[in-house]
Amino acid sequence: MIANIPLEQYSAWQAQPEGAKMSGLKQELVEFLVQLGATNARVTTRERLTGPPSTDPTYVLPSAHSVIAFNIALDRDFIPDYFGKVSRLPFRYEMYRGYQAVGSIGRQMADYLKSRGYQAFGCSPNGVYRRESKPGFLIPDFSHRYAALASGLAVQGWSGNVLTPGLWAAAFYGSVITDAELEPDEPSSEVICEKCKLCTLVCPPQFFSAKETQTTALGGKEYTFSLRRNHQRCGISCAGFAGLSRDGKWGSWSTGPFGTPENDDELFEFNRRAMQDPQNAHLVSHIYPTIVDRNKGDGVLRRRLVDTNPTCCNCLLVCSGPRPWREKLVKLLHVSGRVVWEDNQEVVKDRDREKSEALIHELKKVLPQIC
Ligand code: SF4
Numbered sequence: 001m002i003a004n005i006p007l008e009q010y011s012a013w014q015a016q017p018e019g020a021k022m023s024g025l026k027q028e029l030v031e032f033l034v035q036l037g038a039t040n041a042r043v044t045t046r047e048r049l050t051g052p053p054s055t056d057p058t059y060v061l062p063s064a065h066s067v068i069a070f071n072i073a074l075d076r077d078f079i080p081d082y083f084g085k086v087s088r089l090p091f092r093y094e095m096y097r098g099y100q101a102v103g104s105i106g107r108q109m110a111d112y113l114k115s116r117g118y119q120a121f122g123c124s125p126n127g128v129y130r131r132e133s134k135p136g137f138l139i140p141d142f143s144h145r146y147a148a149l150a151s152g153l154a155v156q157g158w159s160g161n162v163l164t165p166g167l168w169a170a171a172f173y174g175s176v177i178t179d180a181e182l183e184p185d186e187p188s189s190e191v192i193c194e195k196c197k198l199c200t201l202v203c204p205p206q207f208f209s210a211k212e213t214q215t216t217a218l219g220g221k222e223y224t225f226s227l228r229r230n231h232q233r234c235g236i237s238c239a240g241f242a243g244l245s246r247d248g249k250w251g252s253w254s255t256g257p258f259g260t261p262e263n264d265d266e267l268f269e270f271n272r273r274a275m276q277d278p279q280n281a282h283l284v285s286h287i288y289p290t291i292v293d294r295n296k297g298d299g300v301l302r303r304r305l306v307d308t309n310p311t312c313c314n315c316l317l318v319c320s321g322p323r324p325w326r327e328k329l330v331k332l333l334h335v336s337g338r339v340v341w342e343d344n345q346e347v348v349k350d351r352d353r354e355k356s357e358a359l360i361h362e363l364k365k366v367l368p369q370i371c
């Protein structure tokens with residue numbers, strides 16, 4: 001194990017010129033991350049992360065110089081059944097595993113760097129926000145997506161998710177922030193997003209636009225993606241309180257029997273009503289307070305498996321393979337029906353069983369080719 005590097009090897013490393021030492025250290029850290037379970041890892045620096053507030057690593061570690069961005073691939077076997085409303089249990093396990101893996105890899109990497117005399121911090125993969133956040137605009141302590149873009153680990157997708165070769169958007173991201181001076185990798189110029197806009201067809205609250213764009217400058221480079229609306233749109237859907245499509249024919253796994261209002265000014269009142277709706281009582285009385293209470297500090301890492309409650313992530317999961325795969329997933333979602341809370345359990349209504357099962361069968365047949 002690299003963490004137990006022999007003394008003579010460590011002394012040889014110490015004796016190298018500074019440049020070679022840093023480049024050797026970077027390679028060693030990246031290899032160590034992969035040994036720990038990361039799919040890929042690349043490096044960027046504080047200077048290359050100048051941009052929106054969540055790109056500033058000194059917010060997390062005042063002495064920050066470098067950021068090691070890494071990702072882990074998500075299993076994709078569960079996606080047809082999840083989109084077809086057969087079961088969301090496998091995604092519950094996969095989401096829990098993915099978050100815990102990112103947290104554990106980040107912590108072990110930070111511990112290793114500290115054992116080498118550096119300052120380091122492994123960020124939580126999700127759910128930690130800055131004090132200055134507003135309900136409609138949550139600002140993470142540090143953005144893993146921006147670190148992935150600046151380091152070339154991933155490229156921008158229309159949905160706002162980042163895409164990486166072979167995985168598309170089906171990955172979770174993490175970052176280790178350190179004062180070690182590591183050589184940065186270049187951002188990638190690879191084009192992965194085909195601007196098919198299929199991701200816009202699976203977002204029940206229509207959080208992001210199919211036509212309009214917004215641009216973010218990051219380290220002097222511009223990234224353009226879909227224009228986002230009030231962040232509460234995604235928040236209320238992902239928390240499971242509302243997730244019905246505009247036409248009411250399909251939905252996420254959310255049990256809230258309503259679509260999100262078109263007007264952003266109505267969101268606050270809408271969210272209040274959705275959280276108090278009897279259909280969502282199981283969330284309010286059990287899962288939701290548990291998540292909020294336990295999330296202080298470590299975000300989703302404090303969340304137990306039983307409290308892990310994926311209801312959407314559709315924009316991420318639909319972009320998990322080539323275009324024919326994505327098109328079938330969109331079709332499947334649109335005939336999958338909607339979920340209600342009945343007799344103390346989730347019940348799927350209005351599912352077109354014949355079409356759903358045919359599409360699930362076709363998707364599962366091509367799974368081995370895309371994974
Ligand atoms: S679904 Fe299409 S448009 Fe959306 S991010 Fe993926 S490739 Fe880009």
Ligand code: SF4
Pocket residue numbers: 202203204205206207208233234235237238312313314315316
């Ligand atoms: S997670 Fe769901 S609600 Fe949020 S942006 Fe993606 S598709 Fe829309």
